[in-house]
Amino acid sequence: MNINYQLPENIEELLNTKRNEVKPQFAELIRQGGYVPPHIDLLIDAISILSMGKNILLKGPTGAGKTKFAETLSYLFNQPMFSVNCSVDLDAESLLGFKTLAYEGEKQVIEFIPGPVINAMTSGTLLYIDEINMAKPETLPLINGVLDYRRTITNPFTNEVITAEEEFGVIAAINEGYIGTVPLNEALKNRFIVIEVPYIEGDQLRNLIQTNTKLTNEKTIELFVKLSSDLVTAVSQGKLSEDAASIRALLDACDLSSIIPAKRAILRSIVDKLDEEREREFVMNLTETLF
Numbered sequence: 137m138n139i140n141y142q143l144p145e146n147i148e149e150l151l152n153t154k155r156n157e158v159k160p161q162f163a164e165l166i167r168q169g170g171y172v173p174p175h176i177d178l179l180i181d182a183i184s185i186l187s188m189g190k191n192i193l194l195k196g197p198t199g200a201g202k203t204k205f206a207e208t209l210s211y212l213f214n215q216p217m218f219s220v221n222c223s224v225d226l227d228a229e230s231l232l233g234f235k236t237l238a239y240e241g242e243k244q245v246i247e248f249i250p251g252p253v254i255n256a257m258t259s260g261t262l263l264y265i266d267e268i269n270m271a272k273p274e275t276l277p278l279i280n281g282v283l284d285y286r287r288t289i290t291n292p293f294t295n296e297v298i299t300a301e302e303e304f305g306v307i308a309a310i311n312e313g314y315i316g317t318v319p320l321n322e323a324l325k326n327r328f329i330v331i332e333v334p335y336i337e338g339d340q341l342r343n344l345i346q347t348n349t350k351l352t353n354e355k356t357i358e359l360f361v362k363l364s365s366d367l368v369t370a371v372s373q374g375k376l377s378e379d380a381a382s383i384r385a386l387l388d389a390c391d392l393s394s395i396i397p398a399k400r401a402i403l404r405s406i407v408d409k410l411d412e413e414r415e416r417e418f419v420m421n422l423t424e425t426l427f
């Protein structure tokens with residue numbers, strides 16, 4: 137993978153604000169982290185935001201690499217990442233932890249098992265909150281104090297006041313407009329700096345297919361890059377639903393097409409996931425013209 141970007145001189149310094157070990161070669165690190173940025177500014181801005189102790193909200197369509205982006209930041213900062221997956225069932229316990237009965241020798245005691253938010257705060261690591269707009273609006277305000285300058289929470293289960301370690305950082309992801317999501321509460325949104333994560337295209341996508349799938353035929357790879365670009369355009373014109381352009385689905389199709397014919401791989405990985413017949417026909421026609 138070629139990463140020939142202009143990097144700011146202080147990039148190592150920014151990374152070192154929050155990680156213990158100095159590692160060489162920023163480009164090599166990005167490659168190992170796995171996220172291919174559409175533009176290096178995305179990574180530089182994310183590193184800058186986290187190194188200043190602020191929170192990041194990654195906003196983008198499904199399968200655009202938001203989780204991979206967060207994992208790469210965790211890798212670059214050399215910090216483990218605790219994760220929370222939001223759903224309507226998310227409650228205080230799944231965020232903060234729960235009480236349980238344990239034994240101290242013969243004696244029964246009540247023990248508190250910390251959840252991901254408290255674990256990340258006390259160990260000074262990163263916290264990833266995925267699909268943050270899937271949670272019920274009343275749940276996440278519980279952690280408002282964790283997300284602003286206070287970096288503090290009073291644990292409702294133990295009454296203990298917990299303040300985050302210096303290196304603690306929060307990355308959240310949001311998939312706007314997705315079924316089941318609710319608009320993010322303003323007070324919550326206010327506590328994040330937003331980074332838009334678009335689908336990668338062109339050279340970057342070609343690199344990703346070459347390094348992350350079993351497909352080796354250059355001509356077929358080129359056709360998949362073109363197919364992806366046409367799908368992204370059709371989604372932006374409202375002709376297809378967002379899922380149709382997911383890079384996750386495209387990579388699946390590339391993998392499969394190293395064994396079965398590309399058209400069938402596209403049918404299984406992309407077309408058959410679409411709900412409307414009109415959309416399925418559209419993608420099949422596109423495929424027929426390309427492959």
Ligand SMILES: Nc1ncnc2c1ncn2[C@@H]1O[C@H](COP(=O)(O)OP(=O)(O)OP(=O)(O)O)[C@@H](O)[C@H]1O
Nearest residue numbers: 170171172198199200201202203204311336383384
């Ligand atoms: N820019 C990218 N760099 C590296 N991998 C990518 C990129 N875009 C997509 N992918 C790949 O696509 C797949 C989906 O990525 P990921 O799970 O990070 O997406 P996501 O945006 O978190 O999706 P969702 O919103 O559905 O959870 C992964 O296999 C990931 O490696």
